[in-house]
Amino acid sequence: MTEKKETGTASSLEETGGGLRRGTMGVAGMVVAVIAFAAPLAASVGSIPLAIGLGDGAGAPGAWLLAAVVLLLFAVGYAAMSRHMTNAGAFYAYIAAGLGRRAGVAAGYLSVVAYSGMVFAISAFFGYFASTILETELSVHVPWFPLAILGVLIAGVLAFTGIEASVRAMMILLGVETALLVVFDIGTLVVAGPGAYSLQAFSPAETFGGSIGVALAFAFATFIGFEATAVFSEEAKDPKRTVRRATYFAIAVIGVLYIATAWSLIASLGSAGAVQAAQENPGEMMFAAAGAVLGPWAVHLMEVFVVTSVFAVLIATINSSSRYTFSLARDGYLPRPFARTHRTRRTPHFGIVVQTILTIVVGGIYAIAGADPLTQFAATFVGLSTLGIVAMEAVVSLSVIAYFRRHPERSPGVWQAVLAPLLAAAGLALACTLIVKNFALITGSDSPVIARLPYVLVLAAVIGAVVGGRGKRRRGVASRELASPSEGAS
Template sequence: MSALNPAHSAQRPVAQERLHGTLGVAGIVFMVVAASSPLTVVGGAMPVALAIGNGAGLPAAYLLVAVILLLFSVGYSLMSRHVTNAGAFYSYITRGISKPAGLGAAFVALVSYTAIQAAVYGLFGATLSGLLASWGVADIPWWLCALVAMAIVGVLGYRNIDLSVRVLGVLMLCEVAIITIMCVGVLAQGGAEGISLTSFAPATFFSGSPGIAVMFAIASFMGFEATAIYGEEARDSKRTVPVATYVAVILIGVFYAFAAWALVLAYGPTKVVGAAQANTAGLAFAAAETYVGAWAQEVMNILLVTSLFAVLLAFHNAVARYLFSLGRESVISERFGRSHARHGSPHLGSLTQTASALVLLVVFAVAGLDPVSAVFSWMSGLATLGLIALMALTSAGVIVFFRRTRLDTRPWNTVIAPVLGLAGLLFLLVLVVWNFTTLIGGSLLLALIFEAILVLAFVLGVWLAARWRTSRPATYAQLGSFSG
């Protein structure tokens, strides 16, 4: 992402600045729900999960994942009361487990967040290009559409976070509204086979391939963990971050379960698998047209583009803040750890993230990779695996942190919930690794390469930290030290 901090800076710690903003619970929730991209999930992930997963049992998979993430959130939220750092995973793992593990986690986070942004640039470009073509506009290359989005995201990311929140808030509410309208339309008309709760029956959940359904469900939640990243820009981080985390998980889980249930009812529990296999890409859009009208389908097509833009902006902001945190603690050039004088934003991290996204976009375009089946599928799979591994490591870090510091001794908050959350996340991690080839839509060799990239990123961080313990003790001492 950027050059490591030169050795001469190792003995001169950077002045630890903090980011500035006035985010409340609603603002942070907008950011993380936008990152999960409701319309992309309903229009893209759900039909695939219905086709190759457990069919009508998909809604229950979302509820199961929500329960696991709520257990994870108990310790995660409690940790945010004691450590406020834009590095989130990095700082929590550093404080809980060790500095080498924390730096390894930081590198995995940078790879994962950069990968998901690259993935969405591919899907955004293809979606916008296709939409313009359907309107009779000249055929525009997907990468050119992505470049336009990149420029806008770069400008918004450079500015104060409050501007991004306003943009994301409007876009997110629009896509949630159109999905809700579709769901209400299905329920109002009784669906294809009547209203039924069979989707939530254990027998239905365990039919087909429930592991694949759960895997796609957890991928749909990616981005919710960013609540802690915005802690420094919150009005009252010790209250705002925990509340926003719980609200985000509950909203995402319940909403996705509801939308999946409505999609099952739209085609009927006995026929939804066949319908999803026959028309995977257009399943949700066809349901909107059938139960609401042609206008709803057209609106969904437009909002899918804005939904993807919201994801780009959300993850761009996340990466910029990770770079800010690493710069502030002299892991990379200390210039990254200085906020903008007027906007209070991690402006250099934002510029760097724009540059790295541009490089990846050029590579993908020159290589002639398909923006959906290659760029989106590969990169989003890589990111999902990385982020689940980070959440599991964070859960372990939370347990160790409170056991060592005794800052909070409540059994449920510091031991029971985090242990249950860790067990659930390890279960999800095994599912993703086991089905990783399916998730990325590629070969076993490609899956092994992506898994190796994440392992190497972690090992690099561990190796650097271990080396700095003696060669750059001032830098080593600063790792994970900031808490606003």
């Protein structure tokens, strides 16, 4: 018995080097890659304090709960559609299968900009934190940019080596940073006591008090990367089951970890104290709380592993970015070299090399200009990438509905095919609105130029739509529809 599965337009194996290596990732490996993308420790040090200080204060845990619920709704339709999809282009391929080639290529181009921007931002984070730790721990001053170059090169080598090697590296780093957060959460529960954990943090009055839009923007930003389950589907051992299970598990783990840490952070300092600390010095808030609860040893470990946390994200973002360009090029919508995979490693090596070089060049421009790596470089591209990815999630939800309307015989039911995706689309559209409204605050800049950066995403989508509309074909391979059905053994 056979089943039609959306795989993306085929391409010459000779030109691509045989495609990506199959069967290298199980559920655990995929979840590790996704959670590493979320950077639990780095996000806890940065995003949670900002959400508390600039957003809804003691109601921040409620904002993370709302974001998790919306994304779990998104996952219902996403996972249902993943049963019929195996494509490294993820959002690009899903949107093409539901809304057509033009929309799919538009999303693909937007994805390239969004994920490349995230690589730029993470490289700046790495350089900044590495420089800071060397200064505070060893009294050695090294500028952020040389360290950023070093981090990008090492991450690029690991991505080039293959998924197995990079997952092993990320698993070690992720295990330590997650353990630190869990120890902090448990330590706070023991030291502060259960009474310090007020359920008011999840009440409408607290959650929707203050600037809920800012808090939600930071909350959604910390979930970016869970969609990578589909990016790695072509390398999964059992794509139909692995992607679905990994998506749900990743969102649940990320959500529980952030909710618990945000709640513990507030409990460790008290509601009023937490808000004050977040407003006065958000960058030191997590370290101060860890020091008060666990002692100086925890502060030193956290400072070191914030760097490794960011490094894990750097590996994950380079992996995701290179697979988007690989998928687009394989279907004929980017230059052919991007569709090449290494003949032995079977990784999209050309895309990895280009992304690595581009990141160093962009970082060099900011370094020469004397820009601050955090407030001017990283923050700008985090804001831009978050907006682009959340917007694509909203469109994917609509694509799920369209896909199952076009293929009613594949529909898993009204809840998975219509209701959950519709609710997710509404929630994600609201999140996009809030991100745009608070873009200056998220990026840390009120510059008119920075305020207009979201138009770069619009431009990328328009260019993609034009390219997709031209319907170019690679060596006579049909491009009638991206992610066109092909026979595959069930």
